[in-house]
Amino acid sequence: MTLPAPDYSSKVFAALRRNCATEWNAYIDHAFVRGMGDGSLPKASFLHYLIQDYVYLRHYSRAWAMGVVKANTLEEMRLSAATVNGLINIEMPLHIKICARENIDETQLFNAEEELASLSYTRYVLDAGLSGDFLDLLVAVVPCALGYGEIGKRLAASQTSSTPYQEWIDTYNGEPFQALCADVGKLLDDAVANRIGADFENSPRWQQLNRTFAMATKLEAGFWQMGLEGGQA
Amino acid sequence: MTLPAPDYSSKVFAALRRNCATEWNAYIDHAFVRGMGDGSLPKASFLHYLIQDYVYLRHYSRAWAMGVVKANTLEEMRLSAATVNGLINIEMPLHIKICARENIDETQLFNAEEELASLSYTRYVLDAGLSGDFLDLLVAVVPCALGYGEIGKRLAASQTSSTPYQEWIDTYNGEPFQALCADVGKLLDDAVANRIGADFENSPRWQQLNRTFAMATKLEAGFWQMGLEGGQA
Amino acid sequence: MTLPAPDYSSKVFAALRRNCATEWNAYIDHAFVRGMGDGSLPKASFLHYLIQDYVYLRHYSRAWAMGVVKANTLEEMRLSAATVNGLINIEMPLHIKICARENIDETQLFNAEEELASLSYTRYVLDAGLSGDFLDLLVAVVPCALGYGEIGKRLAASQTSSTPYQEWIDTYNGEPFQALCADVGKLLDDAVANRIGADFENSPRWQQLNRTFAMATKLEAGFWQMGLEGGQA
């Protein structure tokens, strides 16, 4: 069975992913991900991940807010602002709801000690924004958004049994998140068109954009690994 | 008749305003403002202002997005994100709607040549955020938010005749905007409590915070002046 | 007589200057500049300019420090760091020395009230850096550096009589400053080569880079104007 690898109609995303295929597969097909799909992931690992992912989302929202600061077009501004809002008012509350069921309240979440895997990833992304322009920032935030979309679709497509992580799968495979992925894919292609042009793969910037994308992808895999190990302590 | 000077329950705002009373009055009682109240403001001046205010809001949204980047607490983050979203998806569309009636479309607005009064103000505010912390940023964005609230209330309270600028007055005197002002007032007091403490007027930071607030207030008055002169060309 | 218009061996600078010839001439041939050349500039204007220029240099140094933050290459990093150091430890002391002769001490300089012409210019430049990448920042700082180089050379070449502003002319016409201009010219061409490539004038970024360069040039002319008017008060 061939699993979905959606391009979200983005030529730039397709090229970036192709150029770091090894890192990308280590991310989207990580043992943690497979464990969510077949239900074998220990609950403690999942909770460990979820708490760190809340901390992650806090800083990931800050990165999209940097996108508002750095936007050149109305579209860049609007989608970045909507994403900040969606992350803080939709995705973070989902984490709060699941954690509440496990008696972990929001203050605990907000003050959870940040692990290295989370800290390094988000600060790297924020610095991609600080040191570069909107596009440099965007290629650093894309692996999280579009990768989660791809993982959601893959897990849904390959599922053969029930799993306690169905709610997670449904969230990222669901229409609202998939629609966001399509919007981000379009934003990426437009951002490249507005700054580099059609022949982007021959631009002097292309190598650096690939490096940033690959590093963010590697840090995503490290995040799953942290979740896996955290629950086994 | 005594006109409203709401403190929005904020001790810090009340103190900052009191310390630059001359600049504050030059802002909230500017000839442009009085002209909106009694209807004597030339329509050309109002349109000139409105187009520049659209450009202003674009960068003012970026300043609130910096607030998300710089927030220390969940509340700071949430209100900053909600404000960014409100500015881009509620206040900017209001400008678009009014301008559309005058056959000025959004692309024209987004690309309008930025005047010095707008450019200097917004870049000053953004730099207050870049060079300082969340509180340094906040005192630079507060004069616009709470000042417009005060102006809206004053114009509504003193109105004796009809004016073509009723929609503007109703927007800023209206409950949603007044509620935002109260939220921002609380945010300001909390931000001071979390960083300085109760005895803020004796803090070494207090002088600089007043300087920033006074400069932003002065730049607001300059913005009205630009509107006034622009329409008289 | 044809006055010097050095390109500092930079194709990019030559193109940017050509594309805003009107703004550029209004800057390098401003009445203030001519007044320094023929000695007719009132001393009060010059001092007014000098004090604001000290305030300007403080923030202009911050912009070059942003260059260190945003540099992609070793060369970009080194020259930006050297420029920050040169501005703070060489150019600012020159202002201090001249002002000291007029009984204006450094604390007064550091705390001088910033005029709108200075505030708007430097905050615009800093925001070009915050919102863009190293190249967006660089085109905003170049008009000051290379324009002063060109003005220094022009005034020296056209001089027919003695002027009380000889020290100023000698500083910017002198070898160290002219060498810095050549370094900055090379930095600009390399920054374009590393991000856009040889065909930069057809890049989608070119228009925005020209807009930033033209705005900074316009703000330079406004700075001279402020000096001129300041001394006539």
Added chain:
Amino acid sequence: MTLPAPDYSSKVFAALRRNCATEWNAYIDHAFVRGMGDGSLPKASFLHYLIQDYVYLRHYSRAWAMGVVKANTLEEMRLSAATVNGLINIEMPLHIKICARENIDETQLFNAEEELASLSYTRYVLDAGLSGDFLDLLVAVVPCALGYGEIGKRLAASQTSSTPYQEWIDTYNGEPFQALCADVGKLLDDAVANRIGADFENSPRWQQLNRTFAMATKLEAGFWQMGLEGGQA
């Protein structure tokens, strides 16, 4: 024998260090450090460290450049600018010289793949600057500067035999670096005095400043650990 624990005349540093004694000792008395002192550290570990430390210094310079961007006083500006310059033109060349002896050239250094321990540390520090003010940034850069000073002094004081790492010890125990530490200690106390005042330990900011200092200290220990493990691969 009691080993030196210099306070560099800074009350603030002394308090910050005292409040994270466990993390601080794990940093300044790390196995890597002891191995440099008694010469038992494998050369491969040292070289691994040195290459990553070059990458580190590149970003650490960027953090001090952020200090120039965020400085409020002339002194803050001057020392930050001098430190940026010193790091890029004095400390980085030392690494280049040592590495050159081992046939590692500067281009290799500049392009060395950044390890997680280096990436996480520097980006954390840069974000402390982006999200906070000059003081928030300063407490994040202080552990590296003053900790290396303390380590240099301790290793020199406790040395009983020759070690191949004498040049390293002499650099950080030497007068120029110790003088820099004293300058940074003073800068820290002045920065606290200018923003918080004498009773800094009761300020609402104090907890956050301690958190940032402790995290940077923890990341320093992680850096030594990376060096140790890197050479054992």
